[in-house]
Amino acid sequence: MEYIFKLGVLAAALAGGLSAQPSVPQVERWDVFEVALNGPTAGNPYLDVQLQAEFRYRHRAVKVDGFYDGAGVYRIRFMPDEMGEWTYTTSSNRPELAGKSGKFQCTAPSARNHGPVRVAHTYHFAYADGTPYVPIGTTCYAWAHQGDELENQTLATLRSAPFNKMRMCVFPKHYVYNENEPKFYVFPRAGDSNDYTRFSPEFFSHYEKLIRALRDLNVEADLILFHPYDRWGYSKMPAEVDDRYLRYVVARFSAYRNVWWSMANEFDFMKEKTMSDWDRFFRIVQESDPYQHLRSIHNGAIIYDHAKPWVTHVSIQRDDFEKTQERLAAWRKPVVYDECKYEGNIPRRWGNISAREMVRRFWIGTTAGAYVGHGETYLDAHDVLWWSKGGVLHGESPSRIAFVRKILEEGPAEGLNPAAGYYQAAGAEGKYYLFYFDVHQPAEFEFDLPKGVKFRADVIDPWEMTITPVAGTYEGKFQLKLPAKPYQAVRFRKAD
Amino acid sequence: MEYIFKLGVLAAALAGGLSAQPSVPQVERWDVFEVALNGPTAGNPYLDVQLQAEFRYRHRAVKVDGFYDGAGVYRIRFMPDEMGEWTYTTSSNRPELAGKSGKFQCTAPSARNHGPVRVAHTYHFAYADGTPYVPIGTTCYAWAHQGDELENQTLATLRSAPFNKMRMCVFPKHYVYNENEPKFYVFPRAGDSNDYTRFSPEFFSHYEKLIRALRDLNVEADLILFHPYDRWGYSKMPAEVDDRYLRYVVARFSAYRNVWWSMANEFDFMKEKTMSDWDRFFRIVQESDPYQHLRSIHNGAIIYDHAKPWVTHVSIQRDDFEKTQERLAAWRKPVVYDECKYEGNIPRRWGNISAREMVRRFWIGTTAGAYVGHGETYLDAHDVLWWSKGGVLHGESPSRIAFVRKILEEGPAEGLNPAAGYYQAAGAEGKYYLFYFDVHQPAEFEFDLPKGVKFRADVIDPWEMTITPVAGTYEGKFQLKLPAKPYQAVRFRKAD
Numbered sequence: 001m002e003y004i005f006k007l008g009v010l011a012a013a014l015a016g017g018l019s020a021q022p023s024v025p026q027v028e029r030w031d032v033f034e035v036a037l038n039g040p041t042a043g044n045p046y047l048d049v050q051l052q053a054e055f056r057y058r059h060r061a062v063k064v065d066g067f068y069d070g071a072g073v074y075r076i077r078f079m080p081d082e083m084g085e086w087t088y089t090t091s092s093n094r095p096e097l098a099g100k101s102g103k104f105q106c107t108a109p110s111a112r113n114h115g116p117v118r119v120a121h122t123y124h125f126a127y128a129d130g131t132p133y134v135p136i137g138t139t140c141y142a143w144a145h146q147g148d149e150l151e152n153q154t155l156a157t158l159r160s161a162p163f164n165k166m167r168m169c170v171f172p173k174h175y176v177y178n179e180n181e182p183k184f185y186v187f188p189r190a191g192d193s194n195d196y197t198r199f200s201p202e203f204f205s206h207y208e209k210l211i212r213a214l215r216d217l218n219v220e221a222d223l224i225l226f227h228p229y230d231r232w233g234y235s236k237m238p239a240e241v242d243d244r245y246l247r248y249v250v251a252r253f254s255a256y257r258n259v260w261w262s263m264a265n266e267f268d269f270m271k272e273k274t275m276s277d278w279d280r281f282f283r284i285v286q287e288s289d290p291y292q293h294l295r296s297i298h299n300g301a302i303i304y305d306h307a308k309p310w311v312t313h314v315s316i317q318r319d320d321f322e323k324t325q326e327r328l329a330a331w332r333k334p335v336v337y338d339e340c341k342y343e344g345n346i347p348r349r350w351g352n353i354s355a356r357e358m359v360r361r362f363w364i365g366t367t368a369g370a371y372v373g374h375g376e377t378y379l380d381a382h383d384v385l386w387w388s389k390g391g392v393l394h395g396e397s398p399s400r401i402a403f404v405r406k407i408l409e410e411g412p413a414e415g416l417n418p419a420a421g422y423y424q425a426a427g428a429e430g431k432y433y434l435f436y437f438d439v440h441q442p443a444e445f446e447f448d449l450p451k452g453v454k455f456r457a458d459v460i461d462p463w464e465m466t467i468t469p470v471a472g473t474y475e476g477k478f479q480l481k482l483p484a485k486p487y488q489a490v491r492f493r494k495a496d
Numbered sequence: 497m498e499y500i501f502k503l504g505v506l507a508a509a510l511a512g513g514l515s516a517q518p519s520v521p522q523v524e525r526w527d528v529f530e531v532a533l534n535g536p537t538a539g540n541p542y543l544d545v546q547l548q549a550e551f552r553y554r555h556r557a558v559k560v561d562g563f564y565d566g567a568g569v570y571r572i573r574f575m576p577d578e579m580g581e582w583t584y585t586t587s588s589n590r591p592e593l594a595g596k597s598g599k600f601q602c603t604a605p606s607a608r609n610h611g612p613v614r615v616a617h618t619y620h621f622a623y624a625d626g627t628p629y630v631p632i633g634t635t636c637y638a639w640a641h642q643g644d645e646l647e648n649q650t651l652a653t654l655r656s657a658p659f660n661k662m663r664m665c666v667f668p669k670h671y672v673y674n675e676n677e678p679k680f681y682v683f684p685r686a687g688d689s690n691d692y693t694r695f696s697p698e699f700f701s702h703y704e705k706l707i708r709a710l711r712d713l714n715v716e717a718d719l720i721l722f723h724p725y726d727r728w729g730y731s732k733m734p735a736e737v738d739d740r741y742l743r744y745v746v747a748r749f750s751a752y753r754n755v756w757w758s759m760a761n762e763f764d765f766m767k768e769k770t771m772s773d774w775d776r777f778f779r780i781v782q783e784s785d786p787y788q789h790l791r792s793i794h795n796g797a798i799i800y801d802h803a804k805p806w807v808t809h810v811s812i813q814r815d816d817f818e819k820t821q822e823r824l825a826a827w828r829k830p831v832v833y834d835e836c837k838y839e840g841n842i843p844r845r846w847g848n849i850s851a852r853e854m855v856r857r858f859w860i861g862t863t864a865g866a867y868v869g870h871g872e873t874y875l876d877a878h879d880v881l882w883w884s885k886g887g888v889l890h891g892e893s894p895s896r897i898a899f900v901r902k903i904l905e906e907g908p909a910e911g912l913n914p915a916a917g918y919y920q921a922a923g924a925e926g927k928y929y930l931f932y933f934d935v936h937q938p939a940e941f942e943f944d945l946p947k948g949v950k951f952r953a954d955v956i957d958p959w960e961m962t963i964t965p966v967a968g969t970y971e972g973k974f975q976l977k978l979p980a981k982p983y984q985a986v987r988f989r990k991a992d
Contacts, residue, residue: 357935439853
């Protein structure tokens with residue numbers, strides 16, 4: 001039996017100023033503690049061997065599934081959520097893996113580690129430590145299948161991009177501009193045939209490396225578990241393979257705090273699956289994940305019934321933002337327009353909106369009380385389009401998306417909800433209001449804010465990225481001169 | 497008995513090179529022949545005296561109502577639609593007005609006189625002589641109530657504006673930016689009280705002058721018969737007054753070829769009226785109008801059931817152009833988005849869209865197989881906003897609307913219908929297609945036109961007003977390079 005000291009552990013230990021290896025392993029809160037065990041290699045360990053551990057903190061116990069990682073190595077990964085001493089004991093149908101026990105010390109999280117993201121205030125998100133999380137996502141569906149050079153370039157791009165969430169597929173993608181073969185396969189593959197009874201450890205260890213790299217950039221990994229764009233067979237596996245795949249993925253990835261589960265992209269385009277398959281997938285993930293990471297499902301034409309209890313938030317492909325209020329009311333969950341078409345110039349309708357239109361959609365969605373996701377599809381001589389393969393960004397919207405992200409992060413911690421009685425405004429009652437005027441260009445406008453509260457006002461130009469304070473304070477009904485330009489916003493914040 | 501030689505009659509006579517007064521009056525086709533008779537002044541002629549005439553052309557007879565014009569003068573106006581000799585005989589409940597007869601010669605129309613506009617090809621319009629009519633309307637609700645100076649300025653503006661239809665109220669308007677008293681009242685008025693048993697000839701003769709002035713500019717007068725913006729009582733008259741008013745208006749105005757009837761603006765905002773009132777108003781106009789001018793009704797929040805047989809075309813306030821196909825299919829009538837909000841900068845949502853957005857809406861509506869109307873509401877120190885009072889235009893959309901009008905008038909005579917299978921395209925099957933890309937900016941696009949027909953292509957920039965021919969001819973499926981700019985259009989015309 002051996003401890004695997006992950007990066008975070010070492011960092012915590014070094015940060016603690018310890019000169020010698022600690023007698024008890026230390027893991028920072030919401031980081032990964034991993035137990036690696038040597039075990040049987042005979043037969044098919046993926047099918048034959050069961051391994052779990054029970055982690056205990058005082059009177060609390062958390063059961064965690066282990067997984068086989070090939071070459072006789074079994075692993076159990078755990079994300080502690082309480083500081084202090086944790087103990088664990090393994091159980092298995094193989095005696096050599098059962099009854100192993102140990103302990104570790106969970107230490108304070110480092111400055112940039114806020115834990116996993118949860119739903120907060122019904123329609124919004126926050127990290128586990130209470131820090132608000134404003135999802136500003138992008139999509140690179142198949143970036144994890146492009147090889148080190150392009151993957152490193154994608155990570156380098158993300159370092160200075162405004163995005164804190166990445167939608168990414170586990171399986172490789174076959175689609176227009178996506179004809180290349182992946183470097184790794186999820187299952188061992190010979191010719192055109194997959195061995196669905198085993199997994200490929202090299203695929204998973206590579207994929208985990210990217211999840212960790214995103215985590216280190218504070219980017220949530222919104223993992224898409226199934227999708228229809230397939231030439232390898234992954235979209236039409238037997239049900240027992242689907243289920244085993246889900247359990248294996250959850251066992252391997254769920255200890256990473258930045259993981260989100262998206263059951264599928266365009267689930268309704270997967271003709272081999274029924275609605276009860278999708279319900280079952282949700283339940284398997286919900287039952288298997290000790291940490292209850294966020295769970296969603298992304299539509300093509302048909303929107304899944306988000307009232308179902310295992311859905312934590314709405315991740316939809318739509319640009320009918322005017323329906324946001326009814327969606328919030330119907331589902332009482334955060335609404336994220338993860339795909340509202342992409343900035344770009346390809347011949348497809350979903351992939352050629354202008355940068356200005358993309359920015360406009362961020363503002364419309366935001367002031368409707370929802371969140372909006374980015375994507376980019378500019379034609380490229382080598383078919384490297386950000387939306388699928390990553391690489392570099394060419395568009396003009398990301399800098400403006402950074403601007404709106406900053407505004408939202410400086411906004412009220414409880415998030416922006418639709419402001420009653422206004423057409424395109426969201427706020428936090430009595431404290432904060434954000435108006436967006438879209439194609440409207442009033443030279444003056446009558447606002448009607450609460451009486452007895454003084455507000456400061458700013459005129460915001462979302463494209464020019466300017467914030468112009470308006471002199472004075474305001475309350476109740478009042479008229480304000482505005483720039484008589486389209487696509488402007490006005491922000492009101494309670495005066496201190 | 498005397499003939500009133502109207503302008504058109506004299507012009508026709510002079511154009512004919514006649515040096516002496518013709519022995520038989522001459523009226524050009526679709527112009528006005530008027531019979532004026534002296535009759536009783538005692539009692540209340542508006543209520544007591546009935547007057548009609550039967551006009552005959554060969555074996556055909558047309559019955560026309562006359563009207564009392566005050567000061568003992570009764571008039572019967574008639575718009576002949578066939579060239580040749582017409583005769584007429586009057587009838588009345590007063591012997592001195594009955595049995596008068598005469599004849600006139602209907603001559604060929606002058607060059608700019610194409611007759612009244614009719615529905616053509618189910619979803620489109622044409623003048624009675626077959627010339628296609630592409631409605632490019634504007635709105636100046638209360639321009640006829642502003643006095644000569646402003647009214648003349650409005651007419652001068654129209655002389656070089658792109659509009660060939662004017663939406664205008666019969667009654668004066670009370671509303672924001674519309675506080676002034678009208679110069680003339682429809683009914684004699686003393687203090688706050690209207691004499692609903694009489695009409696005011698001076699109001700009508702003034703209003704007719706404006707209808708004729710529009711006619712001479714080839715602008716259709718889309719007359720709004722009722723509206724809710726009222727401080728004088730006209731929106732809540734008794735039913736018998738409503739009905740008498742309608743019959744009087746039809747008797748006076750219907751001989752002008754450029755008249756259209758709009759039962760109301762925002763009919764559903766008139767709380768005193770029921771749906772059966774509106775049905776009755778339509779029937780009265782339909783029964784009374786010998787020429788069957790176009791009839792519509794304009795909504796606020798609730799759209800009237802346009803399937804009703806007396807509605808000739810759809811005149812709606814909406815900007816949900818994406819519903820055009822279902823509206824065309826449901827009603828099988830032309831769809832005109834007469835109010836899709838106004839270019840301007842006032843504080844109201846309906847009156848502050850940008851010029852670019854107004855132009856965009858013209859293109860979206862056009863390529864959906866519908867028609868779009870203009871309006872303008874820029875703040876003015878003297879509250880002279882085009883949308884209501886007329887005056888001058890300040891906006892940037894009219895020149896671009898002239899551009900789209902020219903394109904449509906050079907298009908297929910049968911009009912543009914939604915092109916099946918395309919998102920934003922309309923055309924005439926096998927001959928002509930107009931695509932609009934809205935916020936989309938493809939660098940290339942695959943078109944799928946009929947095989948066996950060669951098309952020439954043009955790239956159109958609706959804002960810059962450029963038409964750039966693309967080299968070559970095209971048929972079937974083909975790829976075309978496009979400017980990768982938003983808001984572009986592409987036109988295909990069958991090569992000669």
